[in-house]
Amino acid sequence: MTDRKTELAANLAKVEERITAACVAAGRAREEVTLIVVTKTYPASDVRILSDLGVRHVAENRDQDAAPKAAACADLPLKWHFVGQLQTNKVRSVVGYADVVQSVDRSRLVTALSKEAVRAEREVGCLIQVAFDAGASGRGDRGGVAPEGIEELADLVARAPGLRLDGLMTVAPLTGEYAGREQAAFERLVVLSTDLRRAHPTATMVSAGMSADLEQAVAAGATHVRVGTAVLGVRPRLG
Numbered sequence: 515m516t517d518r519k520t521e522l523a524a525n526l527a528k529v530e531e532r533i534t535a536a537c538v539a540a541g542r543a544r545e546e547v548t549l550i551v552v553t554k555t556y557p558a559s560d561v562r563i564l565s566d567l568g569v570r571h572v573a574e575n576r577d578q579d580a581a582p583k584a585a586a587c588a589d590l591p592l593k594w595h596f597v598g599q600l601q602t603n604k605v606r607s608v609v610g611y612a613d614v615v616q617s618v619d620r621s622r623l624v625t626a627l628s629k630e631a632v633r634a635e636r637e638v639g640c641l642i643q644v645a646f647d648a649g650a651s652g653r654g655d656r657g658g659v660a661p662e663g664i665e666e667l668a669d670l671v672a673r674a675p676g677l678r679l680d681g682l683m684t685v686a687p688l689t690g691e692y693a694g695r696e697q698a699a700f701e702r703l704v705v706l707s708t709d710l711r712r713a714h715p716t717a718t719m720v721s722a723g724m725s726a727d728l729e730q731a732v733a734a735g736a737t738h739v740r741v742g743t744a745v746l747g748v749r750p751r752l753g
């Protein structure tokens with residue numbers, strides 16, 4: 515193995531151990547939690563190694579980086595998740611490779627995603643990104659819609675041609691009542707997911723937890739954790 519492959523294999527094994535231990539502690543089956551590796555800022559060569567090592571879900575947050583990477587890895591059996599704030603002028607590009615957009619947080623974005631999904635003859639999974647730090651605007655600093663806005667957006671996605679409502683996503687808030695209380699925030703997301711599934715029974719994904727708080731996410735009931743740093747290393751630049 516190359517040095518990088520050895521390093522990524524060791525990191526993946528550690529993350530796998532953490533997820534397994536968190537599942538055991540929570541009385542959950544390991545299969546209930548899917549690992550998504552966030553490959554932002556890292557090269558396509560790392561994505562290829564991760565695929566060789568058995569990773570099946572990767573995530574990116576910037577279309578400029580993600581589009582060429584996804585093209586370079588088009589031969590690999592990967593599902594691509596888009597997890598960044600998404601401008602409508604990038605939607606056409608993102609729909610070209612993303613299987614799931616986890617950052618759906620406004621109706622204009624739903625309209626744009628639907629239009630491009632239909633045009634590309636693709637079905638795009640959508641998660642409503644929930645912001646627990648949303649101020650009076652109803653939007654979070656790092657994207658997301660306040661809990662009160664979920665229902666309307668979810669109904670819009672569910673009715674939109676080319677889109678599939680898959681569930682909810684959140685990033686632990688840095689401010690507001692849930693600052694520093696990751697597990698409480700994730701537990702609230704799971705309650706919101708239960709509410710959502712009354713009207714949308716197939717919207718079962720609950721995406722929460724990153725390198726620093728994946729245990730809290732698993733304990734709260736997340737179905738998907740998004741892990742970057744713990745697998746790939748500290749990012750060389752902000753992203």
Ligand SMILES: *Cc1c(COP(=O)(O)O)cnc(C)c1O
Nearest residue numbers: 552575597724725740741742743
């Ligand atoms: C970067 C990122 C992650 C991964 O964060 P790490 O701390 O590197 O594990 C997860 N989710 C989103 C939305 C991100 O932007």
